[in-house]
Amino acid sequence: MKILVINAGSSSLKYQLIDMETEEVLAKGLCERIGLDGHIKHTPLTNGKPVFEADVDLPTHSEAIAAVIEKLVSAEYGVVSGMEEIDAVGHRVVHGGEFFAGSVRINADVMKALEDCIPLAPLHNPANITGINACTAVMGPDVPQVGVFDTAFHQTMPRKAFTYAIPYEYYTGYKVRRYGFHGTSHRYVSGRAAEMLGKPLESLKLISCHMGNGSSICAIDGGKSVDTSMGFTPLAGVPMGTRCGDIDASVAEFIMQRKNIDIHEMMNIFNKKSGVLGISGVSSDFRDLEEADAAGNARAGLALEAFYYSVAKSVGSYVAAMNGVDAIIFTAGIGENSGPTRAAISAYFKYLGCEIDPEPNKKRGQDLIISTPESRVKLMVIPTNEELVIARDTRDIVFGK
Numbered sequence: 001m002k003i004l005v006i007n008a009g010s011s012s013l014k015y016q017l018i019d020m021e022t023e024e025v026l027a028k029g030l031c032e033r034i035g036l037d038g039h040i041k042h043t044p045l046t047n048g049k050p051v052f053e054a055d056v057d058l059p060t061h062s063e064a065i066a067a068v069i070e071k072l073v074s075a076e077y078g079v080v081s082g083m084e085e086i087d088a089v090g091h092r093v094v095h096g097g098e099f100f101a102g103s104v105r106i107n108a109d110v111m112k113a114l115e116d117c118i119p120l121a122p123l124h125n126p127a128n129i130t131g132i133n134a135c136t137a138v139m140g141p142d143v144p145q146v147g148v149f150d151t152a153f154h155q156t157m158p159r160k161a162f163t164y165a166i167p168y169e170y171y172t173g174y175k176v177r178r179y180g181f182h183g184t185s186h187r188y189v190s191g192r193a194a195e196m197l198g199k200p201l202e203s204l205k206l207i208s209c210h211m212g213n214g215s216s217i218c219a220i221d222g223g224k225s226v227d228t229s230m231g232f233t234p235l236a237g238v239p240m241g242t243r244c245g246d247i248d249a250s251v252a253e254f255i256m257q258r259k260n261i262d263i264h265e266m267m268n269i270f271n272k273k274s275g276v277l278g279i280s281g282v283s284s285d286f287r288d289l290e291e292a293d294a295a296g297n298a299r300a301g302l303a304l305e306a307f308y309y310s311v312a313k314s315v316g317s318y319v320a321a322m323n324g325v326d327a328i329i330f331t332a333g334i335g336e337n338s339g340p341t342r343a344a345i346s347a348y349f350k351y352l353g354c355e356i357d358p359e360p361n362k363k364r365g366q367d368l369i370i371s372t373p374e375s376r377v378k379l380m381v382i383p384t385n386e387e388l389v390i391a392r393d394t395r396d397i398v399f400g401k
Contacts, residue, residue, distance in 0.1 A: 001019070001020040001021060001087050001395060001399065002017060002018065002019055002020065002026070002080060002085055002086055002087055003017070003018050003020055003086075003087065003088050003089070003090055003390075003391040003394050003395060004016075004017050004068075004072075004086050004088075004089045004090070005017075005018060005089075005090045005091075005092075005387045005390045005391050005394075006065075006089060006090070006091050006092070006131050006135065007091075007092040007131075007387075008061060008091070008092075008127050008128055008130060008131025008132075008134075009124075009127050010123065010124075010126070010127045011032070011033060011034045011035055011036065012030065012031060012032050012033075012034060013030070013031040013034065013061060013064045013065070013068070013131060014028075014029070014030050014031075015028065015029055015030075015031075015068055016028045016387045016391075017072055017079060017080070017086070018387065018388065018391040020391060020392075020395050023388060023391075024045075024046075025045055025387075026044070026045060026046050026079040026080070027042065027043060027044045027045055027046075027071075027072060027078075027079045028043050028045065029041055029042040029043055029068065029071070031056075031058055031064040031067060031068065033058070034058045034059075034060065034061055034063075034064050035058070035059060035060065037055060037057075038055060038056045038057050038058030038059075038063075038064075039053075039054070039055050039056065039058075040052070040053070040054065040056050040058070040064075040067055040068075040071070041053040042068070042071040042072075042077055044077055044078070044079050045079075046079055047079070049076070049077055049078075049079070050076070050077065051077075052071055052076075052077045060130075060134070061127075061130045061131055061133075061134035062133075062134040062137045062138055064134065065131075065134040065135055065137075065138045065139070066138050069083055069086075069138060069139070072086070083139065086139070086143070087144075087398070087399075088143065088144040088145065088146065088394050088395070088398045088399075089135050089139070089143060089144070089145045089146070089394070090145075090146045090148055090390040090391055090393065090394030091106070091128060091131060091132055091135075091145060091146065091147050091148065091390070092128070092148055092150070092184070092386065092390060093114065093125070093128045093147045093148065093149050093150070094121045094124035094125060094128060094149070094150045094151070094181070095117045095120050095121035095124060095125050095149070095150065095151050095179070096113070096114075096117060096147070096149035096150075096151050096152050097113070097116070097117040097120055097151070097175060097179070098155070098175060099113040099116070099117065100113070100147070100149050100151075100152050100155070101152055101155035101156070102152050103146055103147060103148040103149065103152065103390075103393040103394075103397060104146065104147055104397070105144060105145070105146055105397050105398065106132060106145040106146060106147050110147060111129065111132070114128065114129050114132075114147070115129065120175065120179070120232075121233075128147075132145060132147070144394075144398040146390075146393060146394040146397050146398065148184060148389065148390040148393050148394070149183070149184075150181045150182060150183050150184060151179045151180060151181065151183055152183055153180075153183030153184065153186055153187045153225050154178075154179060154180035154181075154183050154218075154225045154228050155225075156224040156225050156226065157178065157180070157225055157226060157227060157228070158226065161178065161226060161227045161321075162177045162178040162179070163177060163178075164176060164177060164178065164231075164232075176232060177232065178228070178230075178231045178232060178236075179230075179231070179232060180216065180218070180225065180228035180229075180230050180231070181214075181216060181228075181230045181234045182210045182214070182216045182218070182228075182230070182332075183218075183225065184386040184389045184390065185208075185210050185331060185332065185384040185386050186208045186210060186216075186218040186220065186225065186228070187389060188384055188385055188386060188388070188389045189208050189210075189329050189331045189382040189384055190204075190206050190208060190220045190223060190329070191223075192367065192382050193206055193327055193329055193380055193382060194223075196367060196369065196380065196382070197326070197327065197378065199326075201222070201223040202222045202223055203222070204220075204222070204223075204326045204327065205219075205220070205221050205222075205322045205324050205325045205326050206219075206220040206221075206325070206326060206327050206328075206329060207219055207220070207315050207318050207319070207325055207327075207328045207329065208220060208329045208331060209311055209315070209328065209329060209330050209331065209335055209345070210331050210332045210335065210384065211311070211330065211331070211332050211333070211334040211335040211341070212241075212332035212333040212334055212335075213240060213241035213242070213284060213333070214234055214240050214241070214243065215229075215237065215238050215240050215307075215311070215332070215334070216228055216229045216230040216234075216237050216238075217229040217237065217238065217311060217314040217315060217318065218318075219318035219321055219322055221322045226321065226322065227318060227321050229245075229246075229314050235270060235271060237314070238307065238310040238311050238314060239274075239275045239276055239279070239303075239306055239307050239310055240275045240276070241275050241276060241277060241284030241285070241286075242271065242272045242273060242274060242275045242277045242278075242284045243270065243271055243272075243274060243275045244270045244274035244275060244278065245275065245310065247270070252266050252270075255269075276289060276303040276304070276306070276307055277303075279299060279302055279303035279306060280292065280297070280299045280300045280302070280303040281299055282297060282299070282300050282303075286304070286307075286334050286338060286341065287338075288300075289303055289304055290304070290338075290340060304341075304344070305344075307341075308341070308344040308345050308348075309348075311345050312345050312348035312349070315328060315345075315348075315349070316348075319352065325352065325377055326377065326378065327377060327378040327379070327380050328346075328349065328354075328377060328378070328379055328380070329380045329381075329382055330342050330345075330370075330379070330380065330381050330382075331381070331382050331383065331384045332384055335381065336364060336365050336381060336382075336383045336384070337364040337365055338364075339361045339362055339363075339364065342356065342361055342370065342379070342381070343356050343358075343361055346370075346371075346379055349377065349379075352376065352377045353375060353376035353377060354371050354372075354375035354376060354377040354378070354379055355371060355372045355374075355375055356370055356371060356372070356379055357370055357371060357372045363381075364381075365383055366381070366383065367380075367381065367382055367383070368380065368381040368382075
């Protein structure tokens with residue numbers, strides 16, 4: 001059984017083809033600049049076949065999907081003999097609102113709900129819908145498709161965690177509330193943590209730190225999300241690469257008046273010019289910041305310290321919310337690969353009776369326990385695998401567990 005996993009952006013399309021018998025990735029790739037000049041990179045991962053990379057005319061997502069299928073089945077670059085070998089398609093969908101607390105098989109009702117969620121994710125959901133429609137156009141209506149939602153994992157949050165202290169009619173009328181994101185990642189690493197610890201997920205209190213260009217922290221009690229740092233949008237929470245994270249809303253009015261800018265420009269500043277880039281004036285890339293800090297750039301050092309502090313503070317609040325914690329997980333690009341970042345954040349956790357072990361913390365990109373054997377709370381590194389979660393859900397929904 002082979003599942004094609006699609007992550008469609010406004011002008012891009014990432015994909016993986018996964019053999020579910022072995023959970024091996026057969027091929028992966030990226031279509032970029034869709035609607036502009038078009039570019040595809042296709043990487044077969046079996047039989048020693050060569051990588052294909054070229055500029056290709058991709059006026060819409062339908063042409064991108066067609067190009068992907070063509071490469072997957074081609075004699076020179078392909079990993080399957082024909083499109084009929086692709087049993088189903090799983091789609092990453094950013095926002096499911098309150099409609100979806102889990103993954104679902106896509107049908108007309110689901111598509112209507114996705115369209116209803118567009119106001120909640122105007123940059124992402126239209127692209128996800130376009131990707132689904134493109135697969136239908138190219139592969140036909142009989143190929144099963146499944147939607148896996150970034151927000152669904154967090155639908156278990158209690159009302160006290162997701163409700164904003166604003167007039168309640170904004171929730172009832174406009175569904176303004178905390179939704180949370182990166183749910184597929186938090187779900188994967190919490191399950192993997194339970195496997196590594198040899199304990200039932202239902203018995204564990206876990207805190208997952210998904211740290212990349214976008215970062216979110218999640219409290220997971222018994223396998224269910226009970227709180228998370230991102231909110232109505234992915235702007236909230238800890239400072240990120242270019243996003244400000246939590247901020248006093250009055251700052252927006254103050255800056256808009258002083259700079260004579262409108263709300264659209266203000267939101268662009270909060271989303272694309274803030275975070276560690278805004279503090280440092282150097283970069284949104286933590287590797288650049290570490291290098292600048294080592295060279296004596298004080299603002300780069302401040303940006304890093306502000307990030308470490310904010311993550312540690314979020315973790316501490318979730319320890320209180322769950323009345324304890326068994327393990328703290330680091331994942332995503334920074335969490336999986338930056339030992340210095342993990343060490344700096346973990347230095348705040350001595351009150352939990354845990355201490356980082358320098359030797360395993362030097363490693364990167366693999367499943368690790370990086371706390372000392374004596375630590376009461378485990379510190380873990382788990383590379384996330386959102387594509388595998390999407391493929392597993394697609395298999396289970398279409399073909400049964």
